[in-house]
Amino acid sequence: MKDYLVKATAFNKTVRVVAATTQGLCETARTVHDLWPTAAAALGRVLTVSAIMGSMLKDAQTLTIRIEADGPLKGLLTTSNTRGEVRGYVGNPHVMLQYDSGKLNVGQAVGSGFIHVTKDLKVRDTFTSSSPLQTGEIGEDFAYYFTASEQIPSAVGVGVFVETDNTVQHAGGFIVQVMPGCSEETLTLIEERIATLPPVTDLLKEGVTPEGLIAHIAGESYTLLETMPLHYHCDCSREKFERGLISLGVEELTQLLEEDGHVETACHFCGKTYTFDDDALHDLIAAARA
Ligand SMILES: [Zn+2]
Known part of the structure; x- marks a missing residue:
């Protein structure tokens, strides 16, 4: 199954639900x-949360989620946009x-x-x-x-x-939001359904x-608004790294040139490496001087 998300409304547009399957991008x-x-x-x-929240933005808007925490994971960062990237x-x-129980302890890993x-x-x-983490298990947070906020x-709900071979077999989740004007009756019904919903991973496995x-959450009478494919996608480029290096300034670039003769940078998001040799560094120094 390819990764995608679905946006829907229910109960006279007073409840918004976005759900996604994300196994492919998580495995990537x-x-x-x-x-x-x-x-x-x-x-x-x-x-998964990032993909869903990105889909709630408009046009060229982008979203960055940063989790700053004291667990062994040492924090994490994601970005997303309205194109499902x-x-x-x-x-x-x-x-x-x-x-x-054998379940992965995400809360302790995040801290x-x-x-x-x-x-x-x-x-x-x-x-x-910003808001404080509640459990580090992500969904509740x-x-x-x-x-x-x-x-x-x-x-x-995310899972x-x-x-056991360490590959991601299932991944996905949902965000349900209650809009102004939602009746008490609807709210109670949604709360009951979520309270009795099996863990997301169990549902995905089924x-x-x-x-x-x-x-499961909104009942069968929801209105489907949009379906969108999701991808793990990095838009890094040599030009972006050049701009970053130029911003270091003449002094630091000259030092890098004299000490190593070249600079190798790696993208945090996709691991792609960009090498700037002696000639390239001279060009960057000239650009920094300009
Ligand atoms: Zn990249």
Whole structure:
């Protein structure tokens, strides 16, 4: 099954649900970063939230989620946009922590800290809002974020199932948001359904699709708004790294040239390397001087 998300509304547009299947992009993240299972689950869950939140933006707007926390994962960062493109990385990819039950202990891997969500709305400045992590298990943390920072009562369910051979076999999730005007009756019904919903990974293992997830929460009478493919995609380029190097300034670039004769940079998101040799560094120094 290819990765995609589905947006829907229900109950006279007073409830919004976006659900996604993200196994492919989570598995790509795992191979790109050599993630161990708990790191793969943590990043996969945030990539899933990131993909869904990205789809809620408009046009060329972009979203960056940064989790700054004290666990062995050493934080993580993801970016997404309205085209279904997501990417991300963790501070430490080699984290494997389990509960006694054998389930991956994402909460301990992430630790305590904060979620920072930066929206680049392409109008002057960017906007960042933050909220404290609740459990580090990601779903509850983002539900709290939406409710506390964006004042939108929300429920978030995300799950990543990593097989014993360390590959990501299932991944996906949903965000449900209650809009103004939602009746108490609807709210109670949605709360009951979410409280009794099996874990997302169990549903995905049973073959439940994003449409199926929406039906579990909103019932069969939802209105489908949009379906969008999702991808792990990095838009890094040599030009972007050149701009970054130029911003170091003449002095630092000259030092790099004299000490090493070349600079090799690697993209945090996709691992692609860019090498700047002696000639290229001279050009960059000239550009920095200009
Ligand atoms: Zn890249």
